[in-house]
Amino acid sequence: MYAFDFVRPTSVADAVAALGEADAQALGGGQTLIPALKQRLASPSTLVSLGAIAEIRGVCLDDDGRVCIGGGTTHATVARQAAAHYPALAAMAGRIGDPAVRNRGTLGGSLANNDPSACYPAAVLASNATVITNTRRIAADDYFQGMFTTALEEGELITEVRFPVPQAANYQKFVQPASRFALTAVFVARFADGVRVAVTGASEEGVFRWTEAEAALSDSFTPGALAALSVPADGMIDDLHGTPEYRAHLVRVLTGRAVAAAG
Structure with a gap:
């Protein structure tokens, strides 16, 4: 771990000011950043802890x-x-994760990091939520821009996320047991004007919407509506835990389970 300064502001305004310094980096729950610091994969000059800002909790x-x-x-x-x-x-x-992760990790930290196997991106995208920052509002469909990439600009902080509540919803997660991240997971949300299906853990591009399933489920919110659908394996993650074909298969299976549970 490299040496760094540490500041703990108590307001969003003070945090934004601190992040304006050269090589400053925000620290939420630290569940990703702290391991990166330990492995010397990150070397900020200043860590700006967000843990004392009551207005964003x-x-x-x-x-x-x-x-x-x-x-x-x-x-x-x-x-x-x-x-x-x-x-x-x-x-x-x-x-x-586990209790330690759940008691330290934060919603904003997860969304800012946008890990391709994280859970919250699927919930935000399926819910058609709005990400609020210190400067603007970002629709879920515009926020996620690829693996570890978001619409956030330098020094921009997530202060709040607003979730419309669907008529029915369910999240099905096939857990990668070593990390507790999603090997593949699907969040299904049914609204009055249609269904949204968001998939995490499967694609090299990160979270995505399965639009074919959304159309089928908007017509008939039943697992059987997915019978004729398949997910292409192209672009799916390929690692020692699962092939692209396996992950593509899981997307359809987990979507069906989510619909059954939500219905």
Whole structure:
């Protein structure tokens, strides 16, 4: 680990100012950044901890009935406080990593990192959520731009994410047991105007929407609606845990299970 300065601002404004310094980097729960520092894969001059900013923590409902979650809210808090409002989202958060990860990792940190096998990107994309930063609002369809790549600009912080609550939803995760990340996972959300299906852990490009399944399920929200569909293996992750063909197969299987559970 290289030497660095450490600051702990108590407001978003102070955090943004601190991140304006050369080679400064934001620190959320540290579940990705701290291991990277230990392995000397990152060398910021200053770490700007977001852990003391109360205004970006917590779960509430807005006037439109959306579940609003602060970017600094831990997975464990989402699992507890969102359960009454968005059970599928809360259940997903309760299965991230292990208790240590859930009590330190944050929603904003996960979305800013955009790991191709992370859980939250699937929930945000399937829910058609809005990512709120210190400067603007970003629609889910515009936010995710590839593996570890997002629409966030330099010095921009996720302060909140607003989740529309679907009529029915479910998240099915095929766990990679060593890391507890998703080998492949699918979040299905049914709204009055249609169904959204988001897949994580499968593609080299990161989270994506399975639009063919969305169209079929919008017509008939049953597992049988997927019978004639298949997912191309091209572009799927190929590693020692699974071939592209295996992951493509899992997408369809897990989508069917999610629809059955949600229905």
